[in-house]
Amino acid sequence: MTTKHERLPVLNGSTDSHADATTADRTDGLDTAAREPMEGRRMDIADLRAGFGEKVVISGINLAIEPNKVTALIGPSGCGKSTLLRCLNAMHMTAPGAFVDGEVRLDGVDIYGRQIDPVLVRRRVGMVFQRPNPFPTMSIYDNVAAGMRLTSSRTRRRNNDDLVEQALRRADLWAEVKDRLGALGGSLSGGQQQRLCIARALAVEPEIVLMDEPCSALDPISTAKIEETIHTLRDRFTIVIVTHNMQQASRISDTTAFMTILEAGQPGELVEAGPTSEVFSQPTMPVTEAYVSGRFG
């Protein structure tokens, strides 16, 4: 892997990252070439196998995630969609006994490479969870600024105001909270909390945003709002979303990947992936057809 430009990881889009020596050493292999600050990146998953201890949850996964596209992962419960998603930012490895084989390449560099610090991977690949999980002790403002504050050794208070506003605007929450940024994050409604979590993830300016069924705990109106948000985010980020809701997948995604367990007891596999319209209208595999037409799953 050749690094085009000698540059440390881009944090918060700033160029003053005089990260300490150990950080620099551990990122040698990661291509952090100069880019437009908010341009999405591609990911390539090659022959991925992952699970916990003896249990293999997913196996033989190959998938290309195109930049600035929304990729939806669909499939029945328990087929490993969330595990696959969590492999994309190494969150999977935070669970006890977790293992990963194969490669997940972020712009060509395997994030499971020996030299790569998963903490730095997660700054580039953000995540929104199934249940809204704002930090309960922090205000709305602090929730959004949390990523910047907790990942930086210096306090960047000066620029935070702008970045917080920008992140909240992108998550389509600014208008609703701009007069009460000091209120606790938990005082918002469920849908607002989820958009707050999206803003929090966006504030560290990741290149890829992973969403694990972000609307499953929300009502239809909040869901519509978040789908709208996802739609606009595509311009700047690469998005991977896990969803149970096929209408949602067809509404918001450019690419759809269908996963399932082909035989009971076997790990989840990726059955087919392609442009969303094709996967839904003319799937190549019968099992996909059965699922998207609602005949199973």
Place this chain on the structure above:
Amino acid sequence: MTIALTVVMAAVGALLLWILGYVALKGLGAVNWSFLTKTPPGNPSDSGGGFENGIVGSLIIVGLATVLAVPIGIAGAIYLHQFGSGRLGSVLRLCTDVMLGIPTIVTGAFIYALWVINFGFSGYAGGFALALVMLPLIVRATDEMLRLVPRELSEASLALGVTRARTVLSVLLPTARAGIITGVRLAGARAMGETAPLLLTTLGNDLFMQTDPGQRMSTLSLQIFGSATGGFVAGQQRAWAGALVLIAIVLLLTIVARLVARNAAVRR
């Protein structure tokens, strides 16, 4: 069901009020300004005088024990929470439970054998003994509170690219803060009332004010014990007053801890 529970609740409440009322009744007569600002009279059968040295000694020794036990206890609990999912963790948890059950006189004897034999009776020795009494309480309370913090919060922090250490310090601990403060408060209240381990470590210093923990010190609990068992009416009067003051101090610390915990919850 409701009636049974109400009766039990009323009985418990009545018992508590009875204890408080009785102590207040017996002690209130002797509590006055000079009780808080004077040492006991040289002749224990004389009335008057106070437990100033004991109050100051208790505050110093419990303060010392808290300073020692809180950081070690919280650090231990963080270890258990982060790395204690395996066999080692359950062994360590068992150890803290056993430590929790050790009679405090044994703790006192332990410090006596380890420290007092070599360096003599002192406030420091008392502080060490009380720290050992507080430690398992703080570890257990903090561990339980950390385990109550939803895993989603740690995950949210880790997913932002925050290191594990920073996640513990900036997300886990603040979220569990109110509960941890409660644990520390209970441990402190327990230490305030401990007498047995102090008999073997600070010995007591009934008549003189001593603010140097390198020397023998008196504490409220020791003075209550000494005066109550002394056999003089005036001394027993002072013991009741001391008991009342001890309760008042614990109450005061409780209120302060509550305020701190509440401020922690609504800060910003």
